[in-house]
Amino acid sequence: MHLYCQANVGMLLAHVENEEQYTQIEKEKKEHARQHGMIRTEISGAEIAEEMEKERRFFQLQMCEFLLKVNEIKIKKGVDLLQNLIKYFHAQCNFFQDGLKAVDNLKPSIEKLATDLHTVQDEERKQLTQLRDVLKTVLQVEQKEDSQVRPSTTYSLHQPQGNKEHGTERSGFLYKKSDG
Numbered sequence: 001m002h003l004y005c006q007a008n009v010g011m012l013l014a015h016v017e018n019e020e021q022y023t024q025i026e027k028e029k030k031e032h033a034r035q036h037g038m039i040r041t042e043i044s045g046a047e048i049a050e051e052m053e054k055e056r057r058f059f060q061l062q063m064c065e066f067l068l069k070v071n072e073i074k075i076k077k078g079v080d081l082l083q084n085l086i087k088y089f090h091a092q093c094n095f096f097q098d099g100l101k102a103v104d105n106l107k108p109s110i111e112k113l114a115t116d117l118h119t120v121q122d123e124e125r126k127q128l129t130q131l132r133d134v135l136k137t138v139l140q141v142e143q144k145e146d147s148q149v150r151p152s153t154t155y156s157l158h159q160p161q162g163n164k165e166h167g168t169e170r171s172g173f174l175y176k177k178s179d180g
Contacts (some may be wrong), residue, residue: 025052
């Protein structure tokens with residue numbers, strides 16, 4: 001950007017100088033004509049063109065230098081952008097390749113862990129099944145023994161009525177104080 005500003009200022013100065021030179025040449029020609037007793041209101045283009053040829057060439061040179069610097073800036077920006085894009089691409093490739101290597105290194109451990117997990121689950125299931133079978137047989141044996149010792153001890157939803165001779169019966173009134 002700095003080169004662009006310098007070139008732009010240089011071109012602008014050359015243009016301003018070119019206009020000043022034109023005005024100066026015109027004044028010089030009019031003054032020269034007045035000194036010799038001639039009155040000139042206009043200077044011909046051919047006269048000024050000859051004198052301005054050097055200035056035009058200089059201005060064209062400045063314009064060419066300006067355009068070359070602008071082109072350099074554009075190319076540099078494009079190249080810098082492309083170089084940064086290439087660096088980004090390489091960084092992404094390296095990142096994903098490293099990730100793939102890490103996954104490949106972990107794959108055998110994960111497979112072994114999955115196999116071990118299935119083995120442990122199968123063993124736990126077998127142990128629980130064996131424990132369930134043992135508990136069933138123990139409960140069946142206990143139920144047989146209990147049925148032989150106590151022929152009819154079953155759970156009843158209602159409480160036993162008890163023996164009325166020993167005072168389990170109540171009689172009387174429940175007095176309640178009225179609210180009104």
